[in-house]
Amino acid sequence: MMIPFGHALSFAAALFVLGLTCVLLRRQVIMILIGVEIMLNAASLVFVSASAYWQQVDGQVFVILLMAITAAEVAVALAMVVYLWRRKRTLVADEFNGMSG
Amino acid sequence: MNAFANLPQFPWMSLLIMIPLCGALLCLLHGKRTNDCRGLALATALATFGVALYLFVCHGQGSERWLLYEDVNWIPAYGIRYVLAMDGIALLMVLLTAFMQISAVLLAWRVERHVGSFFALLLLLESGLMGIFLAYDLVLFYLFWEVALIPMFFLISVWGGEQRRRTALKFFLYTLIGSLCMLVAIIALYQINGAQTGAYTLVIGDLLKTQLTAAQEGWLFAGFLAAFVVKSPLVPFHTWLTDALTEAPAAGSLDLTGLLLKTGIYGLIRVAFPLFPNATADFLPILGILALVGLFHAAWSAYHQDDIKRLLAYSSISHLGLVLLGLAAWQLTAWEGSILLMVTHGITTGALFVLVALIRERTGTRSMQELGGLWGQAPCLSALFLLFSLASLGLPGLANFAGEILVLLGTFQEHPVWAVVALLGVVFAAAYMLRLVQGVIWGPAKAERTLPDLTMREWLMLLPMAILVVWLGLYPAPFLAPLHGAVATLLAGGLP
C-alpha cells in the first residue's frame, strides 16, 4: 500500500518549516544546530519518497551520502561549540556581537 | 577603411603619448632625488613640445584629410582597435597642451612634498590629455578621458588647499557620472552598429554610418552630451570647476583651466557632433542659449568674488561660454574663432594663474582686500599681470580679441541677436577684469612688505606666453591655417 507521493512531500515540507522555526526561535547554538539537522532530515525524507515514486535507487544512495556529510558537519560544529564555550563560557548566539555596523 | 592607414608611418602620435608616460615612470623611480626629478620632468615636457612643434611645422597648412592616422588591432574579441588620428584641430590642441605643460612644470619647481610623484602625476595628466585629443576609437577615447581624471584628482587631493579632499571627490564624481553615461551610450551605439553592419567596431569613422531612429539618436546624443557638458562647463554643471580651481595646486589649476576644460569642448567637436548630426541640429539653439546664460552668469559671479583665483575660474567659464556660442552658430568663421579662442584662452588664463600663484607665494594671500599697490613693489610682475588681464578682457591687438571677433562675426551671420547679447557680455568681462586689476595692482600698498620682482625662472615661464599673446593678437594666420580644412569637413559632417 503506497502512500501517495503528495502526502509525503507535504509532510517533509512541514518538517522542514519546523526545523527552520526551531533555528529562528532558539537562542542556544546547539539548539540551532539541532534545528538544522531536522531540516536535513526533512530533505532525506523527500529523497526516500521520491526514489520510491520514481522507482530509482539514486535517492536512497543520496540519503546515505547526506548522512555522511551531516555527520562531518556536526563534528565540525560541535568542535566549534566546545571552542566557543571554552572562550566565553556561554553558548547564547547573541552574546557573540563584537563586530557590527 | 581609411586609405590613409596602410601607409607605413612613423608613429608620431603614439610617441606624443608615450614620452610623458615614460617621463612619469622615471620621475616615480627618482622619487627621492628632487632636483633630477625636476630636470627629468622639464626634459620630458620639452621633448614632447619639440615633437609637437615639429608636427606643427610640417603639417602647418592643414588639409581636408587626416594629417596623421595610426591603426592597430587591440582587443579583437570586441572589435576594439588602437586608433589615433590627427587633423588641424587636434594639432593645435596638442601644441597647446605641450606648451602649457612646460610652464606647468616650471611653475611646480618649488613643490616640496613628494616632488617625484607630483611630476609623475603632472606628466601622466599630459599623456592622458594627448590621448584625448588624438584618440579616434571610442573605448580608447573613454580610457584616456578617465586616465586624465585620476592625476588631477590626486593633484587636488594631496597637494591642494584646505578643502582639498571634499573638492577632489566632488570634482571626480561629477565628471564620472557624465563619463559613465557616455560609456553606456558608447556600448549602445556599438551594439546598434554591430547589429546593422554585422562587423562590431568602435572606430568613430565607421560608426558615422549607423542609421539611428530619432529616439535612439536623441538618447545616445544625451549620453555623450552628459560627459562633455560637465567638462566644458555649461552653466548648470559648472560649480565643480570653481571649487576645483581654487583648491588645486598652482600647476594643477594651470592644467585644469588651460587644458582639461578644452577636452570637453573637443569631445563635442570630435565625437558628439559628427556621430549624431540631426540630434545636434536640434540641440544647437539650446547650446547657444545655455552658452549665453553661462557667459553672463559667470561674469556676474566673477564680479562678486574676493578670492582672485576663484574670480579667474569664473572668467574661464565666461570665456568658454563664448567658445560654445561660436560652436552653436555652426558657421565656418565662428568655429575657427572658437578654436582660436580656446587656444588663446588657454594661454592668457594660464598665464594669469601663474601670476596668481607667484603673488600667492610672495604675499601669502589671494584675497583682494589684503592685496593692492603691487605696482610699487613689483613693477615687472604687475606689468605682466596688466598685460594678461587686458588680453583676457579682449583688448584688440592682444590674443583673445582675434578669437572673439571671429566668433562674433561668424555668429552674427547666423544669429544676430546672440552676437549682440554676447557683446554685452564682453563689457561685463571688462568690469570684473578691471576690478581684479584694481584690487591687485593699483591703489595704496596695504601691508608694508618688500616683494622680490620676477626671478629668472619666472621670466622663463611668462615671457614666451607674453610674446605669444601679442603675436596671436596681431598675426594669428599661422594658427588659423591648419583649421580651414578640418573645420570645413567637420561642418559638412563628413569624415576628415
Added chain:
Amino acid sequence: MSLSDLLAMLPILILAFGATAILMAGAWYREPLPLLAGGIVTALLGALSAGLVTPPVPEIAGLFSAGGYARFYTILWSLLAAAGLMTGSRYIIEKRIGAGEYVSLVLYAAAGMALLSSATHLVGLFIALETFTLAFYILIASNRNCALAAEAGLKYLLLGAVATGFMAFGIALIYAASGSLVLPDAVMRLKAETGELQAWGLLGWGMILIAVGFKISLAPFHLWTPDVYQGAPAPVTGLLATGSKGAVVAALVGLLAMSGPVWNDLTDLVWLLAALTMLAGAFGALGQSNLKRLLAYSSVTHMGTLLVGVLCQTSEGFAATTFYVVVYVVTSLGAFAVIASLADGRGEPMTFDQWRGLGYRHPVRCGVLVLLLLSLAGLPATAGFMAKFAVFHAALQSGYIGLLMIGILASVISFAFYLRVTMLLFQPDEKASSWHQGSVFEHTVLAVCSSAVLVLGLFPGLLFGLIRQILP
C-alpha cells in the same frame, strides 16, 4: 572508476592526497616552513597537471566534467591556493596557527572548489560545496588568540549550516519533481513536466538559489559577510572572498551554459536579487570606517554585477562573467594580501585611523593597494574596467536597461568610497605608525596580482580569446 577516470581527476587527486600527506606530516613535524613549501609545490603541481594532462574521457563518473571549462577553473583555484598559502606563510608563523592544518585545509578547499566548478551532477555539486565550506569553517576560526575570529567562525557556521539545509532540501525537491539528478536532463524533464510536480521543482530551484545567495552573499543573505571578513585572518578572508564565491559563480555559469536558457521563470526573482545586492553593497560600503568591512560590502556589489552577467544567459554574458570572475579573484586577493603583508604583532591595520597616512610609510604597497582599489572601482586601463565593460555590454544586449542603470549608480558610489580610502592613504598624518615590512612571499603575490591587473586591463584580448574557446 576506470584508469581513465582517475587520469581525468589527476589534479584533484594531487591536491587531495597532497593535503592529506601534509596533514599527517604536520602531526609529527611542527616546523612550518617546509610544510608551507610542500603545500605550495602541491598546489602548483595540481595547476600544472590540470594544464598539461589532457583527460582521455570528458566525464568523471558522471558527476564532474573534465572539459576545458573545468580544467581552466582547476588551474585558477590551484594557483589561488598557492597564492593563499604564500600570503598566509608569515601570517600563520607569527600567529602560531598550525601550519599543517592551515596548508591541508587550504588544499582541501582548493580541491573542493575545482570539483564544484566542474560539477555536472547535483550530488557532485553538493559534495564539492560541502568540502570547501567545512574547510572554511575551521580556517576562519583558526586564529586562536583573537576573539573576533571565533565569533566570525560561529556566524559563518550557523548560516552555512542553514544554507546547507536549504541546498539539500532544494536538491531533494528537484529530484522529486524530475526524477533525475544529472543536471542537464533534470532541467529538461522539469520543463517538459506540467502540473503539480513541476511546481515543486521550481520551489527547489528557488531554495538552491537561496543557498547560492548565502554562498556568494547576495542581498538579503549578505549580512554575515562584513563580520566574517573582519573577524577572519586576512589570508583566509582573501581565499574566502575570491575562492568560495568564484567557484559557486563558476558552477552556476557551467550549469547554465550547458543547459541553455532555463531560468526564464526565475529571471524576475534573480533580477530582484541582483538589483538589491548591487545597491545594498554600494550603500553599505559608503558609511564604513573599517577597510575590511568596506571590502566585504564591495565584494557584495561585485557579486551583484556578476549575477547580472549570469542573468543574461547568453554566451556573451557567460564570457563576460568568467572574465569578471578572474579579474575579481586577482584584485580581491591582491587587496587582502596587502592587508596580510602589513599585519604585525598588533594585528591587521583595519580601521581608517590606522590606515591614515600609511601611503607615506609604505609607498609601494599602498600604491599597489590604490591600483587594486581603482581596478575594483572600474577605472579604465585597469582590468576592472574591461570586466565592467563586458558585463554592461552583455546586459545591454539582453535588454536589462534597468539593471544597467543600477549598475552605473552602484559604480559611481563605489568610486566614491574607494577614492575616499585612497585619499585616506595619502593624508599627511604624523602619528601614523609603520606596520610590518612584509615577507618575500607576500611581495611576489602582490607583484603578480598588480601586474595581472595592468596586463588584463591593457591587453585583455588573450584572456577573452581563451574564455571564448573553453565555454561549453
Added chain:
Amino acid sequence: MSESLLFLIPLLPLCCAVINMLFGMRLPRLFAEIMAVTGVAGAFLLTILFWGYAEGEGTRVVIFTWLNSGAVDVSFAMNFDRLAAPMTLMVTGVATLIHLYAVGYMHEENDYARFFGLLNLFVFAMLAIILADNLLVLFLGWEGVGLCSYGLIGFWYRKLENAKAGTKAFLVTRVGDVFLAIALLWLFAATGTLNISEINAQAASISPGVVIVLSLLLLLGACGKSAQLPLMTWLADAMAGPTPVSALIHAATMVTAGVYLLCRLFPLVSISTVGMTAITAIGALTALYAATCAMAQREIKRVLAYSTMSQVGYMFMAVGAGTVTGAMFHLLTHAFFKAVLFMAAGCVIHLAGDENDIYKMGGMARRGPVELFWVFLAGAVCLAGLPLTGGFFSKDGILLALFTHPDPTYRVFWLIGVLTALLTAFYTFRLVYLVFAGEWRGTGHPHAIPLQMRWPLWPLALLGLIGGMLNLPALVGGDEMLHHWYGDLAGRAVTASHSTEWMLIGFAVAIVALGWFAAHWRYRNYRPPVENRVSRFLLNGWQSDALVDCLLVRPFTAMARFCSSGCDRSLFDGTLEGLAKMATRYSALLVQLATGRATTYLSAFAWGFLVLLGWFLLKLVNGGGH
C-alpha cells in the same frame, strides 16, 4: 620717398613707446624724454613730408594680413587721404608741443618711463584710428586709445580715486565701444566687407531701416569716446590724471575721435535723416548740459573739461547739420585753443601750489610770469568766440549751417547753439576773472615753472587766434581753404544770402558781449561761492553719477551677489550636497541592519525565504506552471 614708407607715421610713436616701456627705467631720464618727443615730432615731420600723397583719392598701404577665416579677410592697412591728413597733422603737432610741456611738468615724477611710454602709445592708437583703412584697425585704435586714457588717468595710482576714475573711464568708453562693435558686425553682415571706402561706396545699397539703426549705433559708439550725453560721466572725473594728459587726451585728440568716426563714415550716416537729426540733437543737448555744468564748477580743470564736452557737442551739431568742413574746422581750432587753456591751467596749478579750486586762487596775473595771463586770455577769447578769433569763425560757421538747414526743426538746435554760446562766454570770463583778477586767496606756496612749460604755449595760442584763416568764410573775402581741400568729402555746402550772414555775425557778437558783461558784473570783485540746491545739482553734472549708480551699478552688483552666492552656492551646490547627504543617510540606515548578532542574520535569511515563497505563490497563481 615711396608711398610704402607711409606706415612709418604710426610706427614711429609705437617703437618709441615700446622702447620707453621696456627699457625706460634703465635708461637715463633725458634719453627717455628725448625718445618720447622725437617719436611724435618725427611723425609730425613725416606727415608734412608725405602731404602730397593725401591729395586726390589718397593712398592706401597694406602692411600684412591680420585675420583671414572664411569670408573674413582683414589686414593692417592705412588710408592716408584728404580727411586723414589734416587730422594727423593736428594730432602729431599738438602732441609734440604737449610732450615738450610734459617734460617740464613731470620732471619731479620718478615713474617717467611709464608716463612717456603710455603717452606715445596713445599717439600711436590715435593715428591708428585716423589712418585706419578698415573698421577693425579703427576698432584696434579705438580700444587702444581707451586703454591709454585708462593708464594715464590712473597714473598716480597710489590714490585710489585716480585708479577708480581710470577704471570708470575705461568702462564707460567700453560701453560705447560695444555699440561700435555691433555696428561693425552689422556692416560686415550687410556689406560683406569691413573696408571703410567700400562700405561708403555700398552705403546706398543698404536698406534704409538698417542704415538708420547703423547710424544710431555709430552715434552711440562716438558718444562713448567723445563723452556725449548718454556716456559723458567719465570726462569730468578723468581730470584726476596729470594736466598734459588732460591737454592731449581730453582736449585735442581722444574726445574728437567720435567726430572723426562720423566724418569718416559720413556717406553712410548722411543717408538717414533720422540719424542726422539724432546726431544734432545729442550734440545740442550735450552742449547745453555741459555749458550749464561748467558754470558751477569749482576746479579749473573740471570747468575746461565740461567746456570741451560742450564744444564737441558743437562739432556733433555740425556733422548733424551736414557740414563735415564745419565740424573739422571747429575740431582743429578747438584743439589749438583748448590745449593752450589746459597747459596754462597746468601752469596756474603749479603757481597756486597744486591747488585746483579757483575760489582759492585769484590775482594770478601778478603772482606768475605776465605772459601766462596773456596766453590764457588768448585761449579764453577763442573759446568764448570773440570776433576775428579762430573760435569765432568755426562756431559761427556751425551756427550758420544750423540756421540755413532745409529742415525747419534745425532752428531749435540753432537757438540752443546760440544759448550755449552765451553760457560759454559767461563761464569762460568767470574763469578768467576768478583766477586772474582780485588778490591771492590761496594758501599754497608757488612751484617754479620751468621754461619747457612756458614756451610751447605760444605757438598754440597764436594758432588758436589766427585759426580762422583755415576756412575764412567768403563773406569776409576768405577762400574757404578747408572746404575746397575736402572737396566731395565735405558734405553740404552752406550757402546763405549776405544779409542773413551779417545778421548772424552781428547776433553772435552781441551774445558774446552780453556774456562777457554778465561775467564782468558778477565776478569783477570777488564774492564767495553761493551754496544752494541748484549749484550743487550743477556741480556734479545734474547728478548723472548718482543716476548711473542707481540705474546700472547697484542692480549689477545685486545681480552679481545673486548669481554667485544665490545660484551657485545654494541652488547648484545645494542640490549636490543634498544628494550626498541622502546617500549617506541611506547607508547609515542599511549599516544598522548588520547588528552583529547571529540571530538577526538568520532572521534576514528567513525574510529572504519568505520573499521566495511569496514569489513562488504568485507564480503558481497566475503562472499555473505553463
